[in-house]
Amino acid sequence: MKFKVKVDLSMMDVFGNALAMSLGFGIVGVIIASIIGAVSNSDELVYLFLMLYLIIILAVIFSSVLKTTLNNTVIGSSNEETKTEKLLKEVLEELRELKNNQNKE
Numbered sequence: 001m002k003f004k005v006k007v008d009l010s011m012m013d014v015f016g017n018a019l020a021m022s023l024g025f026g027i028v029g030v031i032i033a034s035i036i037g038a039v040s041n042s043d044e045l046v047y048l049f050l051m052l053y054l055i056i057i058l059a060v061i062f063s064s065v066l067k068t069t070l071n072n073t074v075i076g077s078s079n080e081e082t083k084t085e086k087l088l089k090e091v092l093e094e095l096r097e098l099k100n101n102q103n104k105e
Contacts, residue, residue: 009072017068018061025057 029050037046 009069014065014068018065021061021064022057025053025060029053029057 032053033046033050036049037043040046
């Protein structure tokens, strides 16, 4: 059985969103890390926070990219018709009928 995959996805949008999330979360992380460093006077605590924060942010960005990719990908059997293909077939049939009616007149 053959499968077809249709993707309506702009890679620039995906990478742009990932970059924006990285910059936004990065700025927030640096601010929080500097507050932790100033309050606790402990470099180890800041490093521990930054490592944990990095892992969480990477997971969020990865899941966002994966979600965007999967939402824009349609996987189906090659004999299945999408809604657009069905609509186009109906329009084509109506146009053929109109052409045949005009030829008969």
